[in-house]
Amino acid sequence: MLRDNIPQLICPAGSLPALKAAVDNGADAVYFGYKNDTNARNFAGLNFDDKAMREGIRYAQSRSREVLLAINTFAQPGRDADWQRAVDGAAELGVDAVILADVGLLDYAARRHPGLRLHLSVQGSATSYEAVNFAQREFGVRRAVLPRVLTLAQVENVIRNTTVEIEVFGFGSLCVMNEGRCWLSSYATGESPNTVGACSPAKYVKWEKSPGMMSTRLNGILIDRFGDNEPAGYPTLCKGRFEVNGATYYALEEPTSLNVLEILPEIAEIGVAAIKVEGRQRSPTYVAQVTKNMRAALDTLASEGKRYQVKQAWQAELAKVSEGSQATLGAYSRPWR
Template sequence: MPDPVKPRSKPDLVCPAGSLRALQCAVDAGADAVYLGLKDATNARNFAGLNFDDAQVRDGVAYAHARGAQVLMALNTFADARDPSPWFRAADRAAALGADALIVADSAVMAWCRDHHPSLRLHLSVQASATTHAAIEFYRQRYGIQRAVLPRVLTIEQVAQVARHTGVDIEVFGFGSLCVMVEGRCTLSSWTTGCSPNNAGVCSPASAVRWNDTTAGVEARLNDVLIDTYAPDEPRGYPTLCKGRFVVDGRRDYALEEPTSLNTLTLLPRLIDIGVKAIKIEGRQRSAAYVEQVTRVWRAAIDAAAGPGPYSVAPAWTAQLARHAEGQQQTLGAYDRPWR
């Protein structure tokens, strides 16, 4: 008789919470951890209608902890050099409110947490754009980080290389909007809108987005810059400059990246085997229904991929995620570069 296949180590499922209701939906649907931010510039999804005040954080922490889930606080923007104290106070608030870990990008904020809250776990934010094990090890040795969230620009072989050479837990994005730039520090949108994506909470602030009906179709503009023109029945993606269609050498196409969502369901066993400790779902700006439905799919997929039996992507999972994909398209992104 062949030896039974041993179960794989199960990674944490880390899900977004832009509201208390979304947090509750994520926990009820099987999230191991939720990540959230305060209603200020200390987190990278800082815009109206999202995020938590102190009372909501307290309620969310109690709800999650009662059901065995953790709460990660995103303090993932870069502190204002003129006055970093709001970021320091936010770290103090997170500790007092019972957060299990802080997701941090700014080294000054990390130093504050190291010195004032040494027992609070630090996770290196994707905003820090650490893509090598040497960079991650620097943050571990200097500030004591215990997990690093990798940017969405690495191949799976590069992820494996990083995981193999650092003692820090590695977290990767599994599903959601795909950023192809230096995360949080792209200058395309700030050049067009005058607002930093890192502090404005979004690449394309609602105040700058324009949808214009024309004889040629529906124009998507960011202020005065034409990003794309859609046929009346054509799916419309979130209007960002990096995902627009432009004329290059006489050909109109997506010059940098298509409006599409990352979906790594097919890669789950490989990600687990190379030592990834957490799978992150993007979408704090999305609805509670999105959070619930996507979390349920990924809970089932991770349980199946980490189990002793054979793994395959269920058609129902793919169909469910397709309904939430940007531009109704899905990709493996940089994990699989066919031109290599």
């Protein structure tokens, strides 16, 4: 039976209502960030000030749920103290773990707060067990979040060769980059999620309405055009439609959502410690809906084991909040390899 090997469900919280939605709908842990550029989801109107953070931590921990604080951008020259203060604040707040990417900051946290549990962020771009074991050996990292570029067999190989807990993404938006190495946003705007904390920073985004059409631009670059009855997505360079050799299409990546429901038994069987839901920039409704259905699937796996089957109701509910019109197993399944 798989009951004892069911991964934790880690859910996003871009706001206090989203955090409560995750906790109320069955998340084992929530992850959130400061309202500043130490956070790779530093969008206007989202994230936590000190008061909201304390309330969120109390709400989750009083219900026996864990709280993970993401300080997952890279410290900028001359501003190391800003990121160090964020780590100090996390320790003072009593979070269950801090998610870090910057090796200098990992070193600082390990030396200054030896009792603080450290997780290696997906922004750390650890795609091999050698990289994971380095983070464990040098900084005492207890868990690593793997980028969404590995096959399931590659994930299994990492797990087989490390004692660090491994966390993988299970639902949400995909990225064509190996996280932590994004250059597209930098190319268009001079800023990236790895530094200022947001892909396609809002100050560079422009919406232009014309008869029958909505155009979206990023720092003057036309990203897409949408008809009146077509949902207009947020303008990120990787998910734009561009004219290439006379044809207009999604030249880099078509909007689609990762959804691992059908391979949950395999994910559990290889020893994945936690499954992460992407979406700190999404609404509390999104968080509630995804958490509820992922929780139901994991609970069914725990009780049914090898008899586990995906229920259409789960897929139908998740489809309502998916990015784009289709779901994918992403890099996990590459039958052509």
